[in-house]
Amino acid sequence: MTAYAGDVLTLARKDLRLELRARDTVPAMVLFVVATLVVFHFALPAASGDLAAYGLLWVALIFTSLLGLVRGFAAERDQGLLDALVLAPVDRSTIWLAKALAMLAFLALTQAVALPAFALFFADVSWETVAGVALADIGICTVGTLLAAMAAASRTRELLLPLLFLPLAIPIVVGGVGASIVEEPGRYLGFLAVYDAIFAIISWASFEYVVTE
Amino acid sequence: MLAATLLGTAVGLVFFFAPVDADQGISQKIFYIHVPCALTAYACFAWGAWKAYLHLWKRTPGADMESYVAIHQGVIFGALTLLTGSIWAKASWGHWWVWSSRQLVLFLVLFLFYAAYFMLRFSIDPGPARANLSAVYAIFGVALIPVSFLAIRLAEDFVHPVVFKRSGPAMTGSMFLTFCIAWAGILALAAAFYHVELAGKRLDSRVRELRGLLR
16 A cells, blocks of 8 residues: 555656646646636626626636646657556556646646635635535546546547536536535535545546556 | 337327326326436446446456447437427426426436547547447446436426325326336337347448458
8 A cells, every 4th residue: 555655656746747847737727717717707797796706716617627637648648658657567546546636736726826816806715615626626636637548548639528527527516616605515515525436436446447458 | 029019009008098197288298208218318328337347347248339339329318308308398387498407407418428428439449448448438427327416406496397206106007007118118119229239330340350351
């Protein structure tokens, strides 16, 4: 188990270091989410109120995470690195877990800007919303990383990922919006946690088949 | 053959045997098509995921093709569910689309999901990679069904007439009998389609193999 954790950390550190040197994903995500919020300001009529803004916050978060996920396996694909990773003497699911952890870090960094920006432009961000975002991030990373690996193996690549991801993201949006707007968000947070657990287990178990033949 | 007999009986029963619904009148008859189509689509998706599981874990030869054909049938019956549900919604509530109908919303989500399944499948060259990725995505599908159902339940209010309650079916005996026969008929139809399509696909792949040998 410690060897497993060590492998995961090594692989995740590789992704974080790549991002630290190239700096192409996180700044793009931050800029995208802020620009989206500005667009939403002009898309929302003045009378539509805070509830609509909370809904749009979740749209912005999902689309921003898509931007990051599309880049997820870009380096591996361009350099032909995925075959080397699969050949490495580690459990294949460590590749998925490391990638998901790196993606979680990217999302957390992006949202550290996005949520204050939302509070500044639109409405207050409650602790329940933050908890919802954190739980949603786990779901986005676990499912999204697996789907990104699938999309990277296909001919259409970037085009395919949103199509694969959005139907699976609908429950996340329901849980997240519910957690942001209702008085008693416990049910919605619990639902997000269940979602995370179910899809993390399936992704963990099936990643091996995505990268091997 | 069985499908034709059962469906013929069902159509007869729907119009001449089952009583007309007191509340909704004649438009309630579409229930005998709509709900069996929905249940059949679920059965097809579950069968597809089961075959996907067999492909991944047991490496059963041919399971990939069977999984694909089952999901293809599922999408066809899913589209029928959306269509009949939409007609029923127009007759009952006056709109072609109602977001408060859970079943319809769930089928819309599933329809999008399985449409993406085809996009995925046809953007990968035939081979083991395509079989594996399709199978993994099919297994995600059966997990998505209950999760989405829960999500829609959490998100939506309650308008769709729910016929099955915990205390048992709220239908008269003759309605329930008609419903069961209609369901059996549509299941048999799906099974017949499944076998026909599978036979066609197998023939196709054998012709391809032979053509490859001749070259």
